[in-house]
Amino acid sequence: MTTSTVTTPNTKPKNNVLLNVILSIIVVALNVLMHTGIFIFLRDSEMNPIIHAILAILWGVGGIYLIYWSLNWAVERYSDLWRRRIQPYLFVGPAFLLLSWLLLIPTLRTLYMSFLDESSSKFVGLANYAAIFTNRLLLTALRNNLLWVLFGATACIVLGLLIAVLADRSSFERIAKAIIFLPMAISFVAAGVIWKFIYYYQPGNEQVGLLNAIVVAFGGEPQAWTSMMQPWNNLFLIAILIWMQTGFAMVIFSAALKGVPEDLLEAARMDGAGEFTIFFKIITPFISTTILSVTTTIIVFTLKIFDVVMIMTGGQYDTEVVATQFYRQFFMYRNFGYGSTLAIVLLIAVIPVIVFNLRQMRKQGGF
Amino acid sequence: MRRRKGRARSKTVVNVVLAFICLIWLIPTFGLFVSSFRPATEILKTGWWTVFPHKENVTKDTIQLPKETDLRQPIEVKGKAYSDAELKSGVKASDGSFLIWENRRGRTINVQQSGWTMNTSFTTENYKGVLTGKQYQITDTDGSVKTKKGSGLSRAFLNTVTVSIPATIIPILIATFAAYAFAWLKFPLRKTMFVIVIMLLVVPLQVAMIPVLRDYTALGLNGTFLGVWIAHAGFGLPLATYFMYSYISQLPKDLFESAFMDGASNFTIFTKLILPLAVPSIASISIFQFLWVWNDYLVSLVFIGNQPGVQVLSMKIADMVGTRGNDWHLLTAAAFVSMLMPLAVFFGLQKYFVRGLLGGSVKG
Numbered sequence: 001m002t003t004s005t006v007t008t009p010n011t012k013p014k015n016n017v018l019l020n021v022i023l024s025i026i027v028v029a030l031n032v033l034m035h036t037g038i039f040i041f042l043r044d045s046e047m048n049p050i051i052h053a054i055l056a057i058l059w060g061v062g063g064i065y066l067i068y069w070s071l072n073w074a075v076e077r078y079s080d081l082w083r084r085r086i087q088p089y090l091f092v093g094p095a096f097l098l099l100s101w102l103l104l105i106p107t108l109r110t111l112y113m114s115f116l117d118e119s120s121s122k123f124v125g126l127a128n129y130a131a132i133f134t135n136r137l138l139l140t141a142l143r144n145n146l147l148w149v150l151f152g153a154t155a156c157i158v159l160g161l162l163i164a165v166l167a168d169r170s171s172f173e174r175i176a177k178a179i180i181f182l183p184m185a186i187s188f189v190a191a192g193v194i195w196k197f198i199y200y201y202q203p204g205n206e207q208v209g210l211l212n213a214i215v216v217a218f219g220g221e222p223q224a225w226t227s228m229m230q231p232w233n234n235l236f237l238i239a240i241l242i243w244m245q246t247g248f249a250m251v252i253f254s255a256a257l258k259g260v261p262e263d264l265l266e267a268a269r270m271d272g273a274g275e276f277t278i279f280f281k282i283i284t285p286f287i288s289t290t291i292l293s294v295t296t297t298i299i300v301f302t303l304k305i306f307d308v309v310m311i312m313t314g315g316q317y318d319t320e321v322v323a324t325q326f327y328r329q330f331f332m333y334r335n336f337g338y339g340s341t342l343a344i345v346l347l348i349a350v351i352p353v354i355v356f357n358l359r360q361m362r363k364q365g366g367f
Numbered sequence: 368m369r370r371r372k373g374r375a376r377s378k379t380v381v382n383v384v385l386a387f388i389c390l391i392w393l394i395p396t397f398g399l400f401v402s403s404f405r406p407a408t409e410i411l412k413t414g415w416w417t418v419f420p421h422k423e424n425v426t427k428d429t430i431q432l433p434k435e436t437d438l439r440q441p442i443e444v445k446g447k448a449y450s451d452a453e454l455k456s457g458v459k460a461s462d463g464s465f466l467i468w469e470n471r472r473g474r475t476i477n478v479q480q481s482g483w484t485m486n487t488s489f490t491t492e493n494y495k496g497v498l499t500g501k502q503y504q505i506t507d508t509d510g511s512v513k514t515k516k517g518s519g520l521s522r523a524f525l526n527t528v529t530v531s532i533p534a535t536i537i538p539i540l541i542a543t544f545a546a547y548a549f550a551w552l553k554f555p556l557r558k559t560m561f562v563i564v565i566m567l568l569v570v571p572l573q574v575a576m577i578p579v580l581r582d583y584t585a586l587g588l589n590g591t592f593l594g595v596w597i598a599h600a601g602f603g604l605p606l607a608t609y610f611m612y613s614y615i616s617q618l619p620k621d622l623f624e625s626a627f628m629d630g631a632s633n634f635t636i637f638t639k640l641i642l643p644l645a646v647p648s649i650a651s652i653s654i655f656q657f658l659w660v661w662n663d664y665l666v667s668l669v670f671i672g673n674q675p676g677v678q679v680l681s682m683k684i685a686d687m688v689g690t691r692g693n694d695w696h697l698l699t700a701a702a703f704v705s706m707l708m709p710l711a712v713f714f715g716l717q718k719y720f721v722r723g724l725l726g727g728s729v730k731g
Binding site for chain 2: 039042049050052053056057059060061064065068072076085087091092094095096098099102103104105107109113163166167169170171172175176178181182185186187188189190192193194195196197198200202206207208209210213243251275300303304306307310311314323327330331336339340342346347350353354357
C-alpha cells in the first residue's frame with residue numbers, strides 16, 4: 001500500500017526520543033487546555049449573539065484542523081520508523097475515539113442498562129424485555145412501528161419505482177424528479193407543520209384544511225384525521241413519510257434504470273413483449289440488488305421514525321412508536337430500564353441490515 | 368407505423384399520470400408557501416386555495432330590516448318569507464341571489480351573488496412576527512385587536528447556523544483523515560476498526576443517547592454548542608467515513624508513489640493532494656450532513672434540552688406547534704423560514720445533493 005521501501009530524502013537526524021515524548025505530551029496538554037479555555041469562555045460570555053456565533057463557528061472549524069496539525073507536528077519530530085508506526089493512529093485515532101465514546105461503548109452500556117430496573121440500581125434479568133411484550137403502551141408502539149414499516153416502506157418503494165419508470169419515459173424527467181425529490185430536503189418538523197395544516201379540522205362547514213375541504217366539497221363530514229379510527233389514523237402520519245421518502249427511492253431507482261441495457265429492452269419489444277412483461281421479466285430482475293438495498297435503507301429509516309409522530313400527535317391517540325415511547329420512558333417517566341430496552345429492540349431490528357452491509361462489503365472486496 | 372402511434376399515445380398517458388403525481392407532491396409545500404403570506408384573520412376563515420379565481424357568493428347588497436322585526440315569525444325579505452334558521456345558514460332567493468344574516472341583532476341581511484373572485488390580500492406581517500419576537504397586533508375576526516408576542520426565530524436561525532456549520536465540517540474532516548488511513552496506510556487493527564465503522568452505520572441513535580447524555584451531564588457539555596457538535600460529529604461519522612473511504616480508496620496508486628518519491632509526508636499528501644482531489648465527494652457528503660444537522664430534531668431535543676440561548680429552529684417550531692397550534696399564520700411562516708436553507712441548498716447544489724444521497728446509501 002504505502003511505499004515503505006522508498007527512502008525519504010529528508011530523513012531527520014535521530015532526535016532524543018525522551019525529548020520527543022515530552023514534546024508530544026506538551027502538545028496534547030496545550031490542546032486540551034486551550035480548547036477547554038475557549039469552551040468555558042464562549043459558554044459563559046454574554047456577548048452579542050452574532051459575534052458569539054461567528055467566534056464559535058471559527059473555533060469549531062479552525063480548532064479541529066489545529067488539533068490535527070499540532071499533533072502531526074509533534075509526530076513528525078520522531079524518527080522515520082516511529083513516525084510510520086504512530087501516524088496512522090493519528091489519522092484514524094480521533095475518528096475511532098469519537099465513535100467509541102458516542103456509539104460503540106454507549107451501545108454496550110445501554111445493553112447493560114436494559115437488564116437493570118427503572119433507576120438502574122437493581123438487576124432484573126429479562127423483566128424489561130418481558131414487559132415490552134406485555135405492557136399495553138409498549139405493545140402499541142411495537143404494533144405501530146410494524147404498521148410504519150409495512151405501509152410506509154412498501155409505499156415508498158412501490159411509488160418510487162413507479163415514478164422512476166414513468167419519469168424515464170416522460171418528456172419532463174428532470175423537473176418531475178426534482179419535484180418528487182424536493183420534500184427530502186426539508187425537515188420532518190417543517191413537513192409536520194405542512195401536513196398538520198392539510199389535516200386541520202375545525203367545527204363547522206368552512207374548512208381551511210385541504211383534506212377536509214375536499215371531503216366537504218364531495219358532501220362528506222369533516223374529520224379530525226389524526227385522532228379518529230385508531231389504529232388507522234397512523235396511516236395519515238405514514239403518508240407524510242411517503243411524501244418525504246419516495247423521492248429518495250425514486251432517485252436511486254432512476255439511476256439503476258439507466259443501467260438497464262437499451263438493446264435488451266429493444267429486443268424484448270421486437271419479440272412483442274408488452275411494457276408490463278418487460279418491467280417484471282427484465283427490468284425488475286436487473287435492478288433487484290438496488291431494490292434490496294433501498295428497501296433495507298428505508299426500513300431502517302422507518303424503524304427510527306420519531307419527529308413526525310412527535311410533531312403531529314405527540315404520541316397521543318395510539319400513534320406512539322418505539323422511538324417516541326423511548327423518549328417518553330426516558331425523559332418523562334424516568335424509567336431507564338424500559339428506555340434502554342426499547343433502544344435495544346430497535347438495535348435488534350436493524351441487526352439483519354448490519355449483517356447485510358458487512359456481507360456486501362466483503363463481496364466488494366477491500367475488506 | 369401502428370406501433371409508433373401506440374407509443375406516442377402511451378407517452379401522453381405517461382406524461383399525464385406523472386404530471387398528476389407531481390401536482391400532488393407539490394401542493395402541500397405550495398399551500399404552506401401561500402398561507403405564510405396570508406393575513407392572520409384570513410387564514411382561518413378561508414382556505415389558501417381561495418387565492419385562485421373561484422366561484423363564490425359575493426355580497427352585492429345589504430338589506431336593513433325594521434329594527435322591531437320579530438325573529439320568531441316568518442321574516443319577509445323582498446316579498447318572500449323566510450324563517451330565522453334559513454337566514455342563519457343562508458337561503459337561495461327566487462332571483463338566484465343568496466340571502467344570509469350579516470348582523471342578526473342589527474337586522475341586516477346580505478344579498479349575495481355567485482361570481483368569480485379571488486382572495487388577494489397578502490402580507491409579510493407573519494414573517495415579521497416570527498422573526499423579530501417583538502409585540503405585534505392583529506385584528507381578530509370579531510374586530511377586536513389583540514397584542515401577541517412573536518417567537519424570535521432569528522435567534523434560533525443564528526443558533527442553527529452555529530450548530531450546523533461546525534457539526535458538518537468537524538465530522539467530515541475527521542472522517543476524511545480516517546478514510547485516508549483506512550485506504551492507504553498499513554497498521555495493526557485496521558481491518559477490525561473498519562468493520563466496526565461499517566457495523567455502526569445503521570445503529571439507531573437511541574441506543575447511544577442515554578449513556579452519552581450521562582457523560583455530557585458529568586462534563587458540563589449539556590446545552591452547549593460544543594456538545595451538539597460532538598454529538599452530530601459522532602453520529603454522522605460512520606457514514607462520512609464510509610463515503611469518503613469509497614472515494615479515496617479508488618484513487619490511482621501512482622499518485623501516492625510519486626508524492627512519496629518527492630519526500631512528501633502523509634500529512635502533506637493529505638492536505639495538498641487528497642483534500643483538493645476529493646472536493647466533489649466532500650461537497651456531496653457535506654451537503655448531506657449539513658441538511659441532516661439542519662433538519663435534526665431529536666439530537667437537539669436531547670442534548671440541548673431547554674437551554675434558552677441555544678435553541679435551534681426545529682425545536683422552536685416544534686414548541687410553537689405545541690403551544691400555538693392554531694396560529695397558522697405564525698406556524699406556516701416559521702416552517703418556511705426553517706425551509707429556506709434546505710431549499711436554497713436543494714436548488715443551488717442539486718447535483719452534489721443527489722450524489723451524496725446516492726453514494727451514502729445505495730452502497731451501504
